[in-house]
Each structure stands twice: as C-alpha cells, then as structure tokens.
Amino acid sequence: MNEAEVALLAEQVRVDGYCVLPGLLPPDRVQAMLVRFEALIAEKQAREAFNRGEHRFQMYLPWAPPFSAPVFYEHPAVLAVTEAVIGSDPALVYFASDTPLPGADYQRVHSDTRLLFPEAAHSLPAYGLVLNVPLVDCSEENGSLEFWPGGTHLLPSAVDRERLAQTMQSRRANLKAGDGLLRDLRMWHRGTPNHSTRLRPHLALVYVRPWYRFEQEVPALPRADYDALGERAQRLLRYAKIY
Numbered sequence: 533m534n535e536a537e538v539a540l541l542a543e544q545v546r547v548d549g550y551c552v553l554p555g556l557l558p559p560d561r562v563q564a565m566l567v568r569f570e571a572l573i574a575e576k577q578a579r580e581a582f583n584r585g586e587h588r589f590q591m592y593l594p595w596a597p598p599f600s601a602p603v604f605y606e607h608p609a610v611l612a613v614t615e616a617v618i619g620s621d622p623a624l625v626y627f628a629s630d631t632p633l634p635g636a637d638y639q640r641v642h643s644d645t646r647l648l649f650p651e652a653a654h655s656l657p658a659y660g661l662v663l664n665v666p667l668v669d670c671s672e673e674n675g676s677l678e679f680w681p682g683g684t685h686l687l688p689s690a691v692d693r694e695r696l697a698q699t700m701q702s703r704r705a706n707l708k709a710g711d712g713l714l715r716d717l718r719m720w721h722r723g724t725p726n727h728s729t730r731l732r733p734h735l736a737l738v739y740v741r742p743w744y745r746f747e748q749e750v751p752a753l754p755r756a757d758y759d760a761l762g763e764r765a766q767r768l769l770r771y772a773k774i775y
C-alpha cells in the first residue's frame with residue numbers, strides 16, 4: 533500500500549470505526565489455521581461449557597504455528613494502518629478467537645473494551661484496535677459479525693446501546709476467509725445467529741497504544757521462541773508472557 537492508501541484507511545478507522553483489508557492471508561495459510569483451529573475448538577468443547585452465550589466460544593489460541601506467522605501478526609498493511617491510527621509503537625496484547633457454532637443466537641450490543649473516561653462525554657482518539665480475520669467465508673447464514681459504524685466508537689458509555697442501536701444503521705462483516713477487519717475496540721457490535729451446520733471462526737489480534745492495559749490475557753510464548761523473533765516482533769510482543 534502507498535502512503536495515500538494507508539492514510540485513507542486510517543481515516544476510515546478514525547471516522548467510521550473500521551476498515552476492511554481484503555485478502556490479507558493466503559488461502560493455504562487460512563486452511564492450515566482452520567484445520568488446527570477445528571481440532572482446538574473440538575477439544576475445548578469436549579471439556580468446557582460455552583463462555584459467550586449458548587453455542588458460542590471465546591478461545592485463546594497458542595502462539596505457535598500455524599498461527600504465529602509474521603504474515604498475520606506483522607502484516608505490513610495492518611501495521612501501517614494501525615500505526616497511523618494509534619501511533620508508531622503499538623503493542624500486541626491479545627490473540628484469541630470468537631466463534632458462533634451452529635445454534636448460536638444474538639449477543640447483546642457491546643464494545644470490546646472500557647472507555648477511558650466513562651463518566652464524561654469526551655470522544656477520544658483510538659487507543660486500541662482489533663484485527664479480525666475469519667477462517668471461513670462469512671454470511672448472514674453463518675453468523676457474520678454485526679457492527680454499528682459511523683461514530684459508535686466515540687459515544688459515551690452512559691447510553692442505552694441496545695435501544696439506540698435499533699434506531700441506527702448496522703453493517704454485517706460478510707467477509708471472505710482470510711480478509712481482515714480492523715476496528716476500534718470501542719465500536720459497538722454483536723454476534724448473530726449461526727444457522728449453518730459449521731462453525732464460524734474469527735481470529736482476533738489486539739494492538740494498543742503502549743500505555744493501555746487491555747482487560748484480557750496477553751499472548752504467551754516460550755523464551756526460546758521469543759528470543760528467535762526479529763526486533764520488530766519482539767517489540768510488538770514486549771508485554772507477552774514469556775515462559
């Protein structure tokens with residue numbers, strides 16, 4: 533991407549709360565991730581209850597192949613837009629997935645992080661972005677994410693989101709497998725029913741301004757793996773749990 537393209541996408545994130553980066557991951561990488569993902573979620577389902585409503589899982593993912601690929605977490609287009617929006621020294625603080633399984637229902641309209649000053653009506657610049665990458669094609673049949681662009685990331689939290697959202701125009705993230713959706717953590721969204729017979733996984737990476745403490749668990753990786761990373765990746769992962 534050239535400078536003007538990056539600037540345009542960054543402006544979309546600032547104003548609309550999101551941008552789409554089509555064809556982010558190559559199909560063979562998506563396929564390898566999907567195979568591993570399906571095995572992991574089957575194991576989780578065998579031992580744990582659903583944790584995001586009926587037939588819906590949030591699942592942390594291992595920082596290991598096929599997921600821990602620079603083409604994913606250090607993608608030049610993602611980092612260029614991210615740095616244009618949240619500054620030149622982002623930290624990567626979350627790697628997980630959201631998956632409606634067949635039978636999943638609507639979630640409540642929500643944001644993925646807290647507001648810095650929830651008691652005030654200030655609208656602040658972005659301090660965290662989430663990159664979602666679906667591993668299958670998404671549609672209204674299999675529960676594509678619904679979101680409310682155009683300013684909900686700038687609204688105070690003391691509003692009735694559920695009620696207001698009904699009066700506003702939403703969009704569905706009907707993405708192709710391997711596309712990227714980069715969105716402000718604050719933008720309103722919700723999971724929707726999965727009427728298909730297959731699960732609909734979204735990978736999620738969160739990048740934040742270096743001073744922001746995201747509420748969720750950070751990625752974890754062995755010392756030897758961390759030491760083998762390049763300088764940029766080590767910097768991105770400086771708050772990861774190294775064991």
Ligand SMILES: O=C(O)CCC(=O)C(=O)O
Pocket residue numbers: 584590630631632639675676677678721722723724734
């Ligand atoms: O990926 C989705 O369908 C929505 C997931 C979500 O927003 C959540 O579980 O908090």
